[in-house]
Amino acid sequence: MGQPIESACRPESACAEPVDVAIIGAGFAGLTAARALVSAGLRVTVLEARDRVGGRIHTRHAQDGTPIDVGGQWVGPGQDKVLALAEELGVETFPSFEEGENLCLHNGRLMRFTGLLPPHEPAALAEVEATFQALDALAQTVDAETPWTSPNAAALDSESFDAWIIRTATSDEARFWMRFLARSVLASEARELSLLHVLFYIKAAGGLAALISMGGGAQERRFSLGAQHLAERLADTVRPHLRLDTPVAALAQDGDGVTITTATGDTVRARHAIVTLPPALAARLRYSPPLPGTRDHLAQRMPMGACIKVQCLYPTPFWREEGLSGMAISEDGPVSLIYDNSPAAGTPGILVAFIEGDEAKEWTARTPAERQSAITQSLVRLFGPRAADMREYIELSWLEEEYARGGYAGVMVPGAWTSLGATLRQPTGRIHWAGTETASRWLGYMDGAIRSGERAAAEILAAR
Amino acid sequence: MGQPIESACRPESACAEPVDVAIIGAGFAGLTAARALVSAGLRVTVLEARDRVGGRIHTRHAQDGTPIDVGGQWVGPGQDKVLALAEELGVETFPSFEEGENLCLHNGRLMRFTGLLPPHEPAALAEVEATFQALDALAQTVDAETPWTSPNAAALDSESFDAWIIRTATSDEARFWMRFLARSVLASEARELSLLHVLFYIKAAGGLAALISMGGGAQERRFSLGAQHLAERLADTVRPHLRLDTPVAALAQDGDGVTITTATGDTVRARHAIVTLPPALAARLRYSPPLPGTRDHLAQRMPMGACIKVQCLYPTPFWREEGLSGMAISEDGPVSLIYDNSPAAGTPGILVAFIEGDEAKEWTARTPAERQSAITQSLVRLFGPRAADMREYIELSWLEEEYARGGYAGVMVPGAWTSLGATLRQPTGRIHWAGTETASRWLGYMDGAIRSGERAAAEILAAR
CATH class of the missing domain: 1.10.405.10 (Guanine Nucleotide Dissociation Inhibitor, domain 1)
Incomplete structure (x- = not known):
């Protein structure tokens, strides 16, 4: 169960003694790889740019303490890895709310419907x-x-x-x-x-x-304490090996290993490295020798999706009283999709609204007040005047998030898969690639991230 | 004509005294901006990652000293800025060779033709x-x-x-x-x-x-001493302000100016900065505050083109004896296009061959020997057995070039121009954007780069 790495490498300082594996990024991919490698007895350091673990999974808290997932939040059947992890670590989930009728706003006309699609x-x-x-x-x-x-x-x-x-x-x-x-x-x-x-x-x-689908699909369940809670419990299994607030600037590899330099000039020496960043961001680090042209060109052709996730808090989920599920589709923008995102207990009432694609590119350049105003108007058109009595507004534009630069994941433009896709998971010497974008099952989801971390760890164990 | 900046900021060391403008990149855009700003009396520092000026313009020399343009090389009518610069700085050009018949190889069948298109x-x-x-x-x-x-x-x-x-x-x-x-x-x-x-x-x-077109078009003339010679003469006008071998890692701006940090930790303080890198590479620097999401997403949707430029040297341009121009189109790959690239004097004979697009993505991962073998076979199919008697082979895959990562220029994927194009030339606070990708005339060419440098310099002079 690992060597006494605490004495060799203090998390708060530059690590003088080499480790076996340095992992860039403490999202689900990096934490999963770290846990697997520590379990196998390897010395591991995880370097995370942010002041928290979880990556694109991020839970904030409302003024009343309610956990608010400003990043990924849902899990569902088929996502066996993330569900097993939650069960193993004793992290509770609850079913997404989907009772009542859905709404659709189309050319200013409001329709109630059940099922996935409004009336046609x-x-x-x-x-x-x-x-x-x-x-x-x-x-x-x-x-x-x-x-x-x-x-x-x-x-x-x-x-x-x-x-x-x-x-x-x-x-x-x-x-x-x-x-x-x-x-x-x-x-x-x-x-x-x-x-x-x-x-x-x-x-x-x-x-x-x-x-x-919600029930039976990828949006079926949520985490009672927020999705980051699962990341934190996973992080607990490798806590001594974790360095937060440590953005990486450069990786230099030679025949024996990789020297990682942080943005503040600290260095970590490792036999192998795992980079878990989305390809577009991974290519922004400096590599010596430079990355192969094929890997770099793949990264140039895998831009991040564009989304702004907004949550509007109300004293109660008032829409439920009117027989509404809270799920709504707005064809009139800027919001495209809305769900009831209230906690299991039912209060406060929370609507989560997504601004996506070109609307996100447009609205990310506006002020929070402008966005709140436009979204409130959207919600009032859908849910009536009570939607204006918002008690709290919590938003995150993932386009502005320095260490993600978009979401939910990187996507391939035409031609990229067939001309360059083979390099996506192929190690570059001693640098291995993980992250949800490299998954072959549930890519773009926590489940895919976990699978990618397991694969990268297995690659390194096999290479030793 | 500028202040005595030499005493204030020695090129070989960290620059303690602030400058008015720091320019990232010493290609035609950066050098043009520097010259304009120095002429206006501003203190300027140009930071260049490579050990040379010119950017994607790069002249090497064959064993016999013949200049070989491994990057951009041609100029033609309408490119008024670059032609005027060459004339002003006394840099000589000569017409591209285009006498004789062209060749086209299609499904193994060789055709001779004149004009732009083979027989149909x-x-x-x-x-x-x-x-x-x-x-x-x-x-x-x-x-x-x-x-x-x-x-x-x-x-x-x-x-x-x-x-x-x-x-x-x-x-x-x-x-x-x-x-x-x-x-x-x-x-x-x-x-x-x-x-x-x-x-x-x-x-x-x-x-x-x-x-x-060659004659009458963008490929009409070449530089007698290679295109980098023009960049060097332009650099001579701002030489004291130029720091080579200085990759930039980060830019931090505040209300008064911009602090630029190099990869080795030196800092330069400036009132304004001009970044001349292609957008895809400009986004790889670290910015504080982070770049606006729109600017970052634009950079993610503007990948570099893919090209490998190859030059094959022969004692004489033997194809001319056979009434051939040296221009050839190969539909059978990996080379797509070939030109006579001999110097004005006619010897040595040089054929320049381009591998582009998907072929470049495939062939950049091969060894130089594999590429030389495949290209030699292409040339023999086109020009006969004498094409095998190559006396020197000089190639550059721009996909592997760390500070360009492709060529000739960045290109927009569908949707990028209309959703994000407005941010291409828009300054981000005190950071101004130049480089051939930002030109509205002859983008992708030296001429566009020069125009972009003039525009960025004018923006800064207007903002003071």
Whole structure:
């Protein structure tokens, strides 16, 4: 169960004595890798830029102490790794609220509905459903381990998801819902995404229904104390090896190991390194020797999605009294999707609203007051005047977050998977790559991050 | 003509005394800005990561001393700024060689031809020409100052150049030449490029003919001593203010100025900064406060083109004896385009070969010996067995070049111009952005770089 590393390397200072593995990033990928490697008896240091663990999982607290997940928050069936971890560490989850009717605002017209989709004319509904099914079926043809070897990969990677939408769906409705899918699931515009990437993402989640459903899907459950609580409990298993507030600036590798230099000039020497940052951010570190051109060009073609997550707190979840679930779809912007995000006890009432894709790129440049005003107006249009009596407003634009620079994850532009995808998980000498973007199952989710950390740790154990 | 900055700030050491403007990058953009600002009496420091000036303009020398441009090399009519600079500084140019017939290798079949295009069936030729004309006409509708305000900008930016090609051209020939255009002019695959970006690039050069022609176009003339010679003469005008071998790691700005920290921990304090790096690389520096999300997301959506430039030296330009110009198009890869690149005197004979787009991404991962072997085979197929008697082989994969990470320039993926383009030239507080990617005329060329440097210098002079 590990050597007495505490005496060799004090977390608060530069680490003079070499470690076996230095891990950059204390999100779920980095913490999982650290735990596996410490368990195997290796000396490990985890270097985290932020003053907290969790990465894109981040729980703040409302004035009354209610945990508020400003980052990732949901888990659901099929996400076996994260569910097992929560059970093992005794971290409690509870079902997302989904009783009552949903709302949809379309051209100023408000509709109540049940199920995933608001009411449509029968012909339009049939095409919407056929398009979803066509996408789902196409996704099943993709190889989630090596998407670039899928049948017809070159063609699937040559066009954008938007080009496929235009080619496949003729009605405005079907096109709208496909573009809405790109925004709500990948926080991206359909025109930015390689079709192959969208298919891969669906395949990695086990299908479209698993991805978009609340009950039975990726949004089924939440963490009672917030998702970061799970990261903290995981961090507890490797706490002595963890250095917070330590942004890394550079990695220099030679035949024997890797020297990591922090932004303040401290150095850590390790036999191997694991970089868990999203590829776009990983490429911003300085490498000696420089990263291979293929790895660097992949990183240049994997931009982060764009999302702003907003939470509006009310004394009670007043919408429930009116038979509403709190789930709402707004086609009139800037908010696209809203859910009831109240704690298990039911108070305070919390609505979580997502601004995604181009709307996020536009609204991230406004002031918090401007955003709050626009979002309040959206909520009032949907939920009536009581939505204006907000008692607290908590937001995070992930575009502004220095160490994530977007979310939920990095996405591949057309051509990237087939020309460069093979380098995504391939170690660069003694530097191994982890992070949810490198997962072949549930990439973009905590579950994928955990799987990537396990894989990177296994690579290093196998290489020794 | 500037203050005695030499005494205030020695180039070889950390600069204790503040300057008015710190410029990151000593390519044509940075050197032009420096010269303009020094002329206006400002104290300037130029920080250059490499051991030379010129940026993506780089001249090496063959064993016999012949200058070999491993980076940008051509200038042509309409590039008024670079031509005027060469004349002013007494830097000599000479016309590119274009006598004789060109070659085209297609499915193993070799054809001789004159003009821009190899022989086609009349119907195919008509469609190729019509497609070129359609593209050129569409480019004329674009606003080169603010492409995102062009008529129909949202639609033009929503699809890839490849989607437009498929929609517009029905024959294999027309599609091939359009994709070839993307590779040879933008070093990118058509599927990677926003259609709006391609149109903007054409408009910024004054039309398609100006872009692709040798005589009368962007490839009309070369520099007798290599293109870096012009950069060196320009650097001579600001030599005391220049610090080579000084990679910048971080910029921190406050109300009064900007503190620049180099990779080795030196600091420079300046009232303003100009960053001339391509946006993708500029975003890799650490900024305090962090860059606005919009600027960062733009940088994530502007990957560098991919090119490997190869030069093969022979005792004489033997192809000229056979009535060949040296210009050749190979459809069989990995080389796409070849030119006679011999010096004005005619000896040694030099063929320059370009590997671009996906071929560059593939071949950059091979060894130099593998590349030389494949390229030699290409040249033998085109020019016969004498092409095997290479006396020297000089190559540079710009994907591997740490401080460029590709070439010829950064390109916009679909959606980037219309959602984020307004931030491309917009100063971020006291940080101003230059570099050829920010030019509205001849972006991607030396001329655009010079124009961008003039603009950034003017912004700072206006802000004082």
